[in-house]
Amino acid sequence: MSVIDLRSDTVTQPSTGMRDAMASAPLGDDVYGEDPTVNKLESELASRLGFAQALFVPTGTMSNLLALMAHCGRGDEYIVGQQAHTYKYEGGGAAVLGSIQPQPLEVQADGSLDLQQVAAAIKPDDFHFARTRLLALENTMQGKVLPVEYLAQASRLTREHGLALHLDGARLYNAAVKLGVDASEIARHFDSVSVCLSKGLGAPVGSVLCGTVELIGKARRLRKMVGGGMRQAGQLAAAGLYALDHQVARLADDHANAQRLADGLREAGYRVEPVQTNMVYVQVDGQAAALKAFAGERGIKLSAAPRLRMVTHMDVSCSQIEQTIEVFRDFIRQ
Numbered sequence: 108m109s110v111i112d113l114r115s116d117t118v119t120q121p122s123t124g125m126r127d128a129m130a131s132a133p134l135g136d137d138v139y140g141e142d143p144t145v146n147k148l149e150s151e152l153a154s155r156l157g158f159a160q161a162l163f164v165p166t167g168t169m170s171n172l173l174a175l176m177a178h179c180g181r182g183d184e185y186i187v188g189q190q191a192h193t194y195k196y197e198g199g200g201a202a203v204l205g206s207i208q209p210q211p212l213e214v215q216a217d218g219s220l221d222l223q224q225v226a227a228a229i230k231p232d233d234f235h236f237a238r239t240r241l242l243a244l245e246n247t248m249q250g251k252v253l254p255v256e257y258l259a260q261a262s263r264l265t266r267e268h269g270l271a272l273h274l275d276g277a278r279l280y281n282a283a284v285k286l287g288v289d290a291s292e293i294a295r296h297f298d299s300v301s302v303c304l305s306k307g308l309g310a311p312v313g314s315v316l317c318g319t320v321e322l323i324g325k326a327r328r329l330r331k332m333v334g335g336g337m338r339q340a341g342q343l344a345a346a347g348l349y350a351l352d353h354q355v356a357r358l359a360d361d362h363a364n365a366q367r368l369a370d371g372l373r374e375a376g377y378r379v380e381p382v383q384t385n386m387v388y389v390q391v392d393g394q395a396a397a398l399k400a401f402a403g404e405r406g407i408k409l410s411a412a413p414r415l416r417m418v419t420h421m422d423v424s425c426s427q428i429e430q431t432i433e434v435f436r437d438f439i440r441q
């Protein structure tokens with residue numbers, strides 16, 4: 108029985124082409140700046156997204172941390188979504204390691220932050236207050252795509268107030284594929300962008316932070332400080348390069364699979380939220396644990412949450428989506 112793992116798009120195995128690219132990558136010591144494959148990934152992604160420089164890091168968490176610490180100093184503040192990954196799911200790293208105060212705001216139904224609320228949360232220059240330095244957005248946000256026009260408005264607002272604008276673009280390419288635009292059309296509104304290679308793009312490890320020469324210089328120092336300076340990391344970078352060249356357009360398949368899953372579950376009687384990209388949210392209330400166990404016995408891995416999140420990715424096929432819908436039907440019938 109092949110396992111259908113819908114917990115996250117982080118669970119993918121490297122494809123054969125990716126493994127070959129990793130095995131044959133030229134390597135060097137990246138802390139000396141001498142790994143040609145890491146250098147290639149950094150310059151390639153920086154230029155694709157319209158930035159001067161980029162930095163390869165082990166995780167998206169580290170990428171966001173370095174960005175926040177490069178933009179903000181001790182006693183500075185960043186404005187961020189209450190449900191955003193940087194605020195809620197990164198161990199409070201910006202506060203613990205950067206002494207950066209978060210100013211969380213409730214995320215709107217469409218995944219954005221209300222820009223009037225953002226403007227109202229920017230502190231005046233007064234010694235009572237932390238200095239507001241940065242606005243951090245996330246795109247996609249729980250599978251939702253922020254409209255490009257909204258990004259332009261956020262960019263205008265932050266420039267008017269002298270703030271920097273950071274994007275947690277863990278799933279930047281899902282957003283770009285969904286909108287049918289080049290990823291640079293999203294990235295160009297930001298001062299820094301973090302991209303995960305290990306989510307839907309299907310690489311085993313790695314994220315890339317893009318920004319100005321000055322910002323990436325600071326981030327490089329901070330990366331060493333938090334222990335993220337890797338040596339012959341080119342094998343991992345090769346996976347990222349392969350993903351960017353071969354596994355971006357296929358994200359549309361994941362989005363179609365998510366849509367089909369949502370439609371099938373709705374027909375079966377489940378309460379399913381509208382789907383935009385590769386995430387399906389289903390309200391299962393008190394049934395979460397029972398459903399997880401039932402599905403688990405039938406080869407489907409789910410997380411147990413009343414608002415159940417299922418994520419499609421390259422290791423879930425169309426027929427496995429149909430299989431999943433059947434199992435959910437059987438669960439209701441039993």
Ligand SMILES: *Cc1c(COP(=O)(O)O)cnc(C)c1O
Pocket residue numbers: 165166167168169171192193245275277278303305306314
């Ligand atoms: C996964 C994720 C991250 C961090 O990635 P890790 O590599 O797991 O540290 C950051 N932001 C968002 C939105 C993510 O989904």
